[in-house]
Each structure stands twice: as C-alpha cells, then as structure tokens.
Amino acid sequence: MKNITTYKMTLVFATNNQNKINEIKTFIPKSIRILSLNDIGCFEEIKETGKTISENALIKSKHVKINYGYNCFSDDTGLEIDCLNGEPGVFSSRYAGKPTNSKKNIDLVLKKMRTEINRSGQFRTCISLILDNNHKLFEGIVKGQILNLPIGRGGFGYDSIFKPNVSDKTFAELSVKEKNQISHRGIALKKLLNYLIKLNL
Ligand code: IMP
Secondary structure (H helix, E strand, C coil): CCCCCCCCEEEEECCCCHHHHHHHHCCCCCCEEEECCCCCCCCCCCCCCCCCHHHHHHHHHHHHHHHHCCCEEEEEEEEEEHHHCCCEHHHHHHCCCCCCCHHHHHHHHHHHCCCCCCCEEEEEEEEEEEECCEEEEEEEEEEEEECCCCCCCCCCCCHHHEEECCCCCCHHHCCHHHHHHHCHHHHHHHHHHHHHHHCCC
16 A cells, blocks of 8 residues: 655755755754755755855745745755855855856865964854744854865765864765764754754644
8 A cells, every 4th residue: 555644744854965965854853844945846056145044044934825825944054164254154055156066165174274273263053943833043053174175975065175173074964964973064954953853734
C-alpha cells in the first residue's frame, strides 16, 4: 500500500542550494513539508541587496510570501573574520566577484590572511521566518579558526578552511550530521524548530 504522509504544515525554504536543503531535512520533523524555490516555480534571482545578513534573510522570505503566498523561511550566512574587520560577511558568496566561486573566495581569504597570526572568525546564520502575518528572526553563531590551507572534501563554501573551536576537524571533514550538531545553521535551525514545536506541530 502507498504510504501517504499527511503534513501539518508546508514551509518554503527559500533556497535552491541542495547542500542546505540536505542539512535542514535532517532537522525538520516529518510533519512539516519543506519545499524549495524550484518546487514552487520561483526561478527568478532574488537580489540580496541588504547591508546585513539579517536584512538579506528577510528580503528572501518576504519575496516568497509576497509573490507566492507561502509561509516561508530563508537563511543567510556569512563568514566574519576578525582580522579582516568582519569580511567577507554579507559578501561571503561573491567575495571574489561574480560569477560566485567558492574556490576563488577561499583563495582570496587565504591571500588576505597570508601573514596574519590572529586567525579567529565566526560563521553567522540568520533565519527569517514569515508565518502568516508574523515575522521572526533566529540567529546562530559558531566561533572558530581560519586555517592556512583547505582541509577536507565534504561540505561547501568555506567549510574546508574553517575549524570550529569545539572540534579538531574542519567543517569539510565532518559528516552533515556532525556539522549540523555544532554549526551556525544548526544552532539557528534548532531555535526555529523550538519555536515551531511550541506552535504544536
Ligand atoms: P548564503 O547567502 O547563506 O547562501 O551564504 C553565503 C555564502 O556563505 C555561500 O555562498 C557560501 O560560500 C558561504 N556559506 C554559507 N553557509 C556556509 C556553510 O555552512 N559553510 C561554509 N560556507 C558557507
């Protein structure tokens, strides 16, 4: 017999980044149906014109709610490096210019930090949730060190040069599950989930 799932809620996750979708699906209860931007036919580029990570998260969730009517959450993440005055920050995806390229971004960070002794930095994720007429923001931060060269084959973005302080491995050496347990996005998602659970889902 076909297994028919009845969902208590549908939420659009305003991304087409399959890595992020895989990460969050390990978190979200099966009673919540997650749709991506592709799933709802949203193929246009949502311009991230905000000056901060939280502004960009809000822009994406608002775009979906206003144009497609779905309850939605979106995340925006930045790597904030102390000796670079918080860069790449809001420019994390396009730090080395467009088209975006993770390897070029990493190369630029490592070049700028070549002689730096202070290697500390943090990932910050902001999740913007729009549920009917309510807007909520959830933040997750993980502090760590920027390595001198990439290590590890997993993950994405800057994962291979970021070693969280709570681990002796880079994010790129951890499994998705291990990364979720300590990551910026994992922390912000747990806050989102706690909020949704209190709504009795
Ligand atoms: P986004 O705007 O949230 O997609 O994130 C901006 C950029 O930050 C991405 O293009 C990635 O390069 C980087 N990034 C986001 N999340 C992560 C992560 O979990 N690990 C490593 N890099 C990330």
